[in-house]
Ligand SMILES: Nc1ncnc2c1ncn2[C@@H]1O[C@H](COP(=O)(O)OP(=O)(O)OP(=O)(O)O)[C@@H](O)[C@H]1O
């Protein structure tokens with residue numbers, strides 16, 4: 001129940017998350033340097049190895065170039081005036097909800113996040129990241145009973161250093177790319193999840209990210225480890241206030257699935273997208289990658305991308321274990337002046353590995369929507385199979401859709417199937433539905449939901465209905 | 481029920497006038513047939529009444545139950561009771577017939593202050609309507625018109641009409657594409673649906689349909705105007721003589737303007 005409510009209010013009409021919250025901030029000098037990196041680490045009382053990790057990443061980053069190969073144009077973030085760390089002053093290391101800054105709690109209530117344990121009938125464990133700091137993790141006890149660790153990454157660094165040391169950076173190395181390197185240097189907080197052997201995580205885990213402070217970047221770091229024969233489903237939701245200036249969001253998410261383990265990671269991304277003229281909005285430059293390390297393991301990414309001014313995001317799976325399975329189900333909606341370049345990479349290494357890609361891009365207004373996917377079958381990957389389906393839907397005459405599939409196969413036993421379609425929502429289709437009494441907006445919503453059905457059904461059930469609504473609202477008034 | 485007054489319409493933005501002063505009055509309980517050569521404006525007339533945004537009414541008026549509906553959106557006209565069975569039903573991939581019908585039915589019901597039906601009730605209700613047009617229930621789960629044969633599309637239009645219970649049904653060449661048996665079934669369905677509180681306008685090229693559905697009036701449309709009106713015997717005359725003998729009427733009227 002509370003989940004549905006959470007999303008219902010998260011979706012809102014137009015963009016209703018454009019409020020800011022008055023909280024005293026503990027600020028850092030703007031810009032980035034080794035000192036700033038050290039300060040962040042010191043601020044968080046991190047152990048030496050973590051500081052070193054950050055510094056290594058920072059040095060790597062200074063030698064890297066900002067990428068520009070994608071199909072989007074935008075004003076580059078100003079890295080030297082950005083705020084790399086920003087935390088609400090009321091130190092958020094809390095034992096009870098009563099200790100949370102009332103203003104922040106109010107924000108969460110506006111967002112409909114069921115922080116209040118009494119309201120949590122449906123059993124979602126929520127980790128809420130406000131600007132850069134993880135505020136409170138609910139349901140910790142119940143999870144602990146099952147042996148599941150679900151906490152902020154800062155806590156994990158303190159309390160589970162061996163796990164963090166072993167896995168952080170093992171899927172997305174420090175030097176992986178420009179934004180991942182930056183994140184590795186300055187990440188502020190994020191979520192950590194560890195599911196032990198033979199354990200099915202007893203509830204849906206969920207994180208809400210919110211950027212509040214105007215000039216701060218948000219750099220979360222998420223690490224999920226599923227031990228042998230375990231299972232976990234995780235959902236992240238994102239909102240941000242409206243500012244004229246673009247805000248940077250550069251997260252890194254790493255997933256590790258060992259033998260027979262399964263991780264399902266779902267995202268409903270509704271960052272502020274900027275206005276009609278393309279002013280403001282979030283730059284969403286995120287590196288998400290999962291490693292199917294063990295045999296028969298499975299990683300599934302499902303995403304509903306509706307927000308952000310610019311999105312560059314390619315949740316990927318490295319299929320190392322024999323018989324492992326990677327899935328990518330995506331709906332990316334762009335409207336107004338939004339630009340999205342998103343897709344996936346499936347890297348087949350183990351034998352009999354299998355991947356499925358279903359991507360649905362919807363463009364309306366003056367937006368630009370690109371799918372970029374890479375399927376790579378390495379030499380040793382006997383009998384690898386991939387099925388890709390990339391469909392684009394255009395609404396109106398002034399938007400663009402592009403598909404860039406890259407296929408690389410070094411093993412002749414591999415089987416790759418790729419299908420792509422482009423369709424336009426026609427005036428005649430809308431008229432037909434309107435003639436049957438359905439309003440123009442509902443008609444678009446029906447057509448779009450029909451188009452995305454295969455992907456939406458992959459979302460955790462409680463969110464599916466609300467996801468439908470979100471789609472409808474995003475495309476309201478996009479024809480005519 | 482429906483009153484067209486000197487209705488002129490052109491293709492939006494292109495200045496091509498297609499309807500050049502249509503006058504027509506359809507009264508509750510009546511069945512009218514509109515016949516006429518290809519390209520004379522019959523479908524355009526139906527679409528203009530239903531509010532298609534591609535056409536702009538430049539002159540005249542459309543009164544429905546005494547009130548102008550020119551300012552209403554197509555969905556609002558549907559709520560008021562206007563139904564158009566399309567000459568070329570549109571395919572809507574991904575949206576199933578049953579989803580469309582449930583949405584339609586409930587939206588229209590709500591706009592008329594009627595109760596929505598719960599899904600089970602609705603299921604019973606539409607199955608009953610399926611029988612009326614002898615349509616296979618499998619069609620409910622299929623995307624609207626997608627991959628339907630020509631005849632199946634036409635039958636599906638009348639099925640929708642049966643479910644939505646409009647007060648004015650404009651049936652644009654519903655008979656074209658139906659086989660002999662299907663024509664009979666669909667016509668009987670239309671007859672059963674028609675009563676004294678609603679009206680039907682049939683657009684057709686074939687007198688044969690009018691053997692099954694007996695019209696009160698037959699109109700001939702040529703060059704964007706109704707040039708002749710008569711009883712059902714006019715349809716026989718057209719079948720015999722074609723439209724040539726009426727062409728002059730169209731131009732004479734045209735020049736008289
Ligand atoms: N959008 C449009 N743009 C240009 N011309 C149009 C448009 N719509 C209709 N027309 C023209 O208007 C005329 C009338 O078309 P309409 O479809 O109403 O004819 P009809 O009487 O229904 O013909 P048929 O018996 O062949 O179905 C035709 O010449 C057609 O080409």
Ligand SMILES: [Mg+2]
Nearest residue numbers: 522523524567
């Ligand atoms: Mg026609």
